Amino acid sequence: MSKVVYGGQSYECGESSVLDCLTAHGVAIPSSCRSGVCQTCLMRVVEGEVPDKAKAGLKPTFAAQNYFLACSCYPEKNIEVVLPDAGLGKLDAQVTGVEYLNADILGIRLNPSRPFEYKAGQFINLFKDATTARCYSLASVPALGEALFLNVRKVPGGLVSAWLFADLKAGDTLTISEAAGECFYVSGQPEQNILLIATGSGLAPLYGIIRDALLHGHTGRLSLYHGSYNADGFYLVEELRKLAREYPNFTYMPCISDGEVPAGYAGGMVLDVALADHPDLSGWRVFLCGNPNMVNAAKQQTFFAGASMRDIFADPF
Amino acid sequence: MSLYNEIGGEGAVNAAVDIFYRKVLKDDRIKRFFDGVDMNKQAAKQKAFLTMAFGGPHNYSGADMRKGHAHLVAQGLNDSHFDAVMEHLGATLAELKVPGHLIAQAAAIAESTRKDVLGK
Numbered sequence: 001m002s003k004v005v006y007g008g009q010s011y012e013c014g015e016s017s018v019l020d021c022l023t024a025h026g027v028a029i030p031s032s033c034r035s036g037v038c039q040t041c042l043m044r045v046v047e048g049e050v051p052d053k054a055k056a057g058l059k060p061t062f063a064a065q066n067y068f069l070a071c072s073c074y075p076e077k078n079i080e081v082v083l084p085d086a087g088l089g090k091l092d093a094q095v096t097g098v099e100y101l102n103a104d105i106l107g108i109r110l111n112p113s114r115p116f117e118y119k120a121g122q123f124i125n126l127f128k129d130a131t132t133a134r135c136y137s138l139a140s141v142p143a144l145g146e147a148l149f150l151n152v153r154k155v156p157g158g159l160v161s162a163w164l165f166a167d168l169k170a171g172d173t174l175t176i177s178e179a180a181g182e183c184f185y186v187s188g189q190p191e192q193n194i195l196l197i198a199t200g201s202g203l204a205p206l207y208g209i210i211r212d213a214l215l216h217g218h219t220g221r222l223s224l225y226h227g228s229y230n231a232d233g234f235y236l237v238e239e240l241r242k243l244a245r246e247y248p249n250f251t252y253m254p255c256i257s258d259g260e261v262p263a264g265y266a267g268g269m270v271l272d273v274a275l276a277d278h279p280d281l282s283g284w285r286v287f288l289c290g291n292p293n294m295v296n297a298a299k300q301q302t303f304f305a306g307a308s309m310r311d312i313f314a315d316p317f
Numbered sequence: 318m319s320l321y322n323e324i325g326g327e328g329a330v331n332a333a334v335d336i337f338y339r340k341v342l343k344d345d346r347i348k349r350f351f352d353g354v355d356m357n358k359q360a361a362k363q364k365a366f367l368t369m370a371f372g373g374p375h376n377y378s379g380a381d382m383r384k385g386h387a388h389l390v391a392q393g394l395n396d397s398h399f400d401a402v403m404e405h406l407g408a409t410l411a412e413l414k415v416p417g418h419l420i421a422q423a424a425a426i427a428e429s430t431r432k433d434v435l436g437k
Contacts, residue, residue, distance in 0.1 A: 032381070035374035037365045057327065057364075299356050300342065308335045309360040 120208030202290025227270025
């Protein structure tokens with residue numbers, strides 16, 4: 001007889017699903033279709049394992065983070081579960097480096113105070129104080145043993161970014177959250193082509209994802225487009241050009257939407273340039289990060305161009 | 318054999334959801350009802366709808382259907398919009414080469430929700 005632990009309480013599951021077991025005991029878990037389709041009853045297992053059937057139909061990035069559907073989960077062993085938005089744990093991290101990546105984007109490197117699990121492209125919350133935090137994506141790759149690497153854009157009037165730009169120096173201690181988000185590389189289809197589109201500091205997760213994919217031996221195309229108003233808005237340009245020389249399946253195209261277009265750059269809105277180069281995205285995986293208007297338009301346009309909804313991953317910041 | 322299994326079960330739903338949702342979003346008659354809606358969440362709902370229409374497992378009651386669409390009815394959702402969705406359902410299944418008699422069964426299931434969806 002397996003037990004389900006939720007919110008510090010232990011419940012006997014018997015023959016019922018996790019959803020039925022918890023709701024029968026008066027625990028409120030959001031649910032709708034109760035047949036493994038609508039994904040309203042999404043939960044995360046934090047201790048133990050759930051049967052594969054409880055993950056049927058989930059995006060691979062969700063399954064990889066131990067999410068499952070409570071209505072389809074008949075546990076075979078004891079498990080501890082939480083709701084997906086249960087607060088992320090917090091920890092301290094020491095700043096090991098601060099550098100300007102361009103005039104508006106600060107590169108921050110952090111060394112977490114305890115073992116820190118994440119996937120390149122996921123985000124953390126960075127706390128200015130107990131109640132003020134902002135999400136920043138991780139541009140570093142865990143398997144490379146790098147310090148956590150954040151790209152922070154100076155937001156006009158932004159509480160957290162202004163504080164970081166004004167004060168931060170190596171040796172400082174910051175409070176961050178555990179990593180979350182579903183914008184990351186999942187191995188298993190090394191030949192699948194991947195389109196990546198970013199504006200501004202939306203490049204950060206993509207820089208992590210690309211290097212993670214190459215490290216995993218990805219053989220399909222990795223086609224990166226980075227958009228900015230003018231040439232001053234780009235960063236990590238040399239690193240990306242070097243990567244493109246080393247890996248023939250990786251291409252990098254910085255796109256300038258406004259103003260002069262030097263050699264080696266494309267002129268036009270980043271989404272338009274990317275779609276002109278790749279009008280048919282059937283079978284492609286797509287990563288979109290940056291300005292919310294670009295991301296929302298790109299979700300629809302790449303879907304219309306043939307990418308499956310299941311293969312489109314986006315962070316609107 | 319049940320309709321759901323005859324059509325091809327979850328594999329058929331997965332194949333149909335992108336085709337169906339693309340048709341719906343591109344349709345000038347109805348796309349405004351999807352403005353500002355999170356596409357991933359919406360795709361999951363489309364999948365639930367197709368599962369039901371294919372005779373698959375679901376637990377939606379008429380009351381759920383009414384509640385879920387009431388805000389759209391307030392925005393003018395009517396029979397013409399329901400017809401447009403029915404059209405896309407049929408076209409999607411035809412594109413997937415589902416035999417006509419099975420398409421008719423799926424259409425009948427979807428049609429049975431009309432009154433609840435439109436709050437009549």
